Amino acid sequence: MESSTNPRNDHDSSNAGLANIVSSLEPDQLIAAKKRYHWPRRKLTRLETALLWALRIYLIFMLGVVLYQIWHAVR
Amino acid sequence: MTDPKTNPRPLNPTSSDLSASSTASADVVITHEDIDRAHDRERVWETRSRRGLGSRARLLWLLIGPGILVMLGENDGPSMLSYAATGARFGIGFFIPFVILTFLMACVVQEMTVRLGAATHRGHAELIFDRFGPFWGWFSMIDLMIGNFLTLVTEFIAVRAGLGFFGVPPWLAVLAAWLILFGALMAHRYWTWERVTLLAALCNLIFVPVALLSHPHWGSIGHALVTWKPLPGGLTPDLVLIVLADIGATVTPWMLFFQQSAIADKGLTTHDIRFGRVDTAVGAALAALAALATMVAAAPLFAHGMSTANFEAGEFAQALRPYVGQWGSALFALGMFEAGMVAAVTISTSSAYAFGEVAHRPHSLNLPFGEGKSFYLVLVLEAAAAAGLVLIPGIPLVYIVLVVNVIAVLAMPPALLFLYMLVNDREVMGDLVSPPWANILAIGVVTVLVAAGILFGVSVVAPQALSVFGGR
Numbered sequence: 335m336e337s338s339t340n341p342r343n344d345h346d347s348s349n350a351g352l353a354n355i356v357s358s359l360e361p362d363q364l365i366a367a368k369k370r371y372h373w374p375r376r377k378l379t380r381l382e383t384a385l386l387w388a389l390r391i392y393l394i395f396m397l398g399v400v401l402y403q404i405w406h407a408v409r
Numbered sequence: 410m411t412d413p414k415t416n417p418r419p420l421n422p423t424s425s426d427l428s429a430s431s432t433a434s435a436d437v438v439i440t441h442e443d444i445d446r447a448h449d450r451e452r453v454w455e456t457r458s459r460r461g462l463g464s465r466a467r468l469l470w471l472l473i474g475p476g477i478l479v480m481l482g483e484n485d486g487p488s489m490l491s492y493a494a495t496g497a498r499f500g501i502g503f504f505i506p507f508v509i510l511t512f513l514m515a516c517v518v519q520e521m522t523v524r525l526g527a528a529t530h531r532g533h534a535e536l537i538f539d540r541f542g543p544f545w546g547w548f549s550m551i552d553l554m555i556g557n558f559l560t561l562v563t564e565f566i567a568v569r570a571g572l573g574f575f576g577v578p579p580w581l582a583v584l585a586a587w588l589i590l591f592g593a594l595m596a597h598r599y600w601t602w603e604r605v606t607l608l609a610a611l612c613n614l615i616f617v618p619v620a621l622l623s624h625p626h627w628g629s630i631g632h633a634l635v636t637w638k639p640l641p642g643g644l645t646p647d648l649v650l651i652v653l654a655d656i657g658a659t660v661t662p663w664m665l666f667f668q669q670s671a672i673a674d675k676g677l678t679t680h681d682i683r684f685g686r687v688d689t690a691v692g693a694a695l696a697a698l699a700a701l702a703t704m705v706a707a708a709p710l711f712a713h714g715m716s717t718a719n720f721e722a723g724e725f726a727q728a729l730r731p732y733v734g735q736w737g738s739a740l741f742a743l744g745m746f747e748a749g750m751v752a753a754v755t756i757s758t759s760s761a762y763a764f765g766e767v768a769h770r771p772h773s774l775n776l777p778f779g780e781g782k783s784f785y786l787v788l789v790l791e792a793a794a795a796a797g798l799v800l801i802p803g804i805p806l807v808y809i810v811l812v813v814n815v816i817a818v819l820a821m822p823p824a825l826l827f828l829y830m831l832v833n834d835r836e837v838m839g840d841l842v843s844p845p846w847a848n849i850l851a852i853g854v855v856t857v858l859v860a861a862g863i864l865f866g867v868s869v870v871a872p873q874a875l876s877v878f879g880g881r
Contacts, residue, residue, distance in 0.1 A: 374539075
């Protein structure tokens with residue numbers, strides 16, 4: 335068989351097979367594409383920034399409450 | 410029928426750029442991970458091209474996974490303990506419909522991750538870093554990593570307690586659990602890992618026969634579903650803690666990161682969103698069933714006035730023996746082991762995904778060990794550290810369980826804000842941005858979570874102030 339004696343043909347057919355298999359993926363599902371493209375940073379509005387900070391402060395404050403509860407229970 | 414081979418998804422603004430240099434181009438490196446994922450997708454497209462009920466069922470079988478895993482994974486050690494404590498302290502009443510409500514909240518939240526994962530093919534951590542930058546990204550990662558590690562510790566506590574019921578020494582129990590977790594990764598194939606973990610996760614329903622063995626009063630359950638009553642004791646700090654624990658048992662930050670990353674790893678696309686929603690809804694229904702069964706199974710302890718304030722999993726199983734029999738209590742202990750085991754697998758995987766996405770290291774369960782060293786190492790080392798911590802003599806395990814449940818609820822609103830902004834980001838989502846009804850529901854969930862957190866804070870700092878809300 336020609337394909338078994340000609341390494342170039344082997345290479346071509348395996349490449350074609352590979353391309354056929356990988357065509358089941360959407361272009362941006364390929365790892366190479368994911369590495370190449372990253373979403374650009376978005377600009378936060380004032381409201382968004384304020385909400386992010388508010389919830390961050392809420393979390394830190396509430397963690398303090400949890401620590402207080404543990405301290406209280408241990409005591 | 411749309412075929413990706415002839416009609417690539419136009420949503421992503423980069424698709425057209427990428428398609429020009431994708432599979433046919435010599436300069437694009439096709440990785441092992443791409444090929445494995447492509448094989449999975451090929452099966453999906455082949456099945457989708459056929460007609461008939463059988464093909465639809467097969468398509469569902471191929472596409473389900475992340476939703477069921479995330480929901481049953483969240484029915485973890487502390488969650489099942491929390492449901493058991495709820496049944497034992499409050500019986501059958503208010504908490505039956507309340508727990509169903511928390512799972513509906515989980516559905517609303519997780520549906521957003523389905524759309525986000527399918528539309529972007531990226532993990533949650535990666536998108537947060539890309540769109541909001543490293544400052545906010547690291548806040549989000551620190552929340553996740555601390556929460557995940559503490560939760561993992563509690564999973565090994567559940568494993569230890571569950572197997573302890575059968576006389577297995579703690580060191581052997583946690584070692585066995587760690588080896589199972591390690592073994593699940595050996596296939597180096599997302600599909601195999603997902604199916605094995607799914608099978609294990611379905612064992613969460615082991616709590617259903619335990620509930621049936623407790624001979625529940627179906628009329629009381631029906632009455633509770635309709636009236637949300639009774640609520641013995643009224644509004645007390647104890648009630649607030651249980652409310653918070655039950656919310657923390659269904660909606661937590663790791664679920665957002667896990668499901669989105671798993672959807673990207675599985676290779677779901679925008680064509681699969683409908684099935685992703687079904688997957689999530691089925692997962693929520695199964696998890697709610699297991700949660701309700703656990704509450705019902707523990708309800709006889711309430712009826713007989715037993716104090717369960719400091720019970721751990723093994724003690725619950727022992728205490729239930731007079732009401733559910735030897736087999737029932739053994740199944741309960743086995744259920745606790747299963748809950749801890751499956752959650753240990755899914756939570757450590759969520760950490761590994763997030764680490765890989767942020768560190769720009771390969772992150773997929775399709776990776777051979779050589780290509781995904783950092784991914785697998787994070788996964789198994791985090792689990793090993795958590796397992797080791799459980800074995801330290803004298804460590805306050807009950808406090809860790811308490812802290813984990815509470816932290817999960819408190820960390821959720823900031824995590825949800827990132828998710829909300831991402832699913833409303835037209836540049837990322839295109840036409841798949843959240844519709845107004847989904848946004849109203851999401852804002853409702855955040856409001857409930859913040860209100861529950863504030864109520865908890867009040868109950869700790871100034872418990873007498875609960876009287877303002879009609880409590881005592």
